[in-house]
Amino acid sequence: MNVPEGTPMDTTLSAVELARCLPPGKLRQEYLVLLELVGHGRFQHKVLFCAHLSLAMVLFHYWSVHVLTQPVDHWCKPPALFAHLTREQWLNVSIPVVEDGQGNRHHSRCTMYDLATIVFNGSRVEVPCDGWDYDLPDDTHTLISK
Structure with missing residues (x-):
């Protein structure tokens, strides 16, 4: 052209x-x-x-x-009877430590020890969670915190 x-x-x-x-x-x-x-x-x-x-x-x-939807660490919520325990005390007493597929050890997110059997005979029977607590900093805004 x-x-x-x-x-x-x-x-x-x-x-x-x-x-x-x-x-x-x-x-x-x-x-x-x-x-x-x-x-x-x-x-x-x-x-x-x-x-x-x-x-x-x-x-x-x-x-x-x-x-x-950022990943948030979570574990079983303590019953009202054990609400006075600190987070570390609750995790050490009632939440089993499990190993993931990569060899990392962490507290279970879905099970806890049956508190009645721990108190009475010292056995550690795992039961499913009734609710969850989340490891959220105060200034975090995620779907879980809302």
Whole structure:
């Protein structure tokens, strides 16, 4: 395309001009047929904008879940009878220490010792938790703290 010097050039391509850039054959024909069916005006631009906007909203929602749900250490909640114990005392007396698959040892998150059997005969029978306590600093804002 020969354009005299100093003439401003429009760098946008129309859909038909874009079709000319495609290799000749079936692909170009299918593209031109699709253009006739759908069109390429302001309405299509608005639809495309709305599609991009909805995609951005979905991505924001997806990533916000990862940001807001930080892992938080937790263990079984003590019954009201043992609420006077400090966190360390409660963990040492009633929560079993388990080993994860990587060899790390930590307090169980799902079981505790049956307190009635510990007091009366000293055996340590594990039972499921009735509730949980969480290791949250005072200034932490996560889904669990809300």
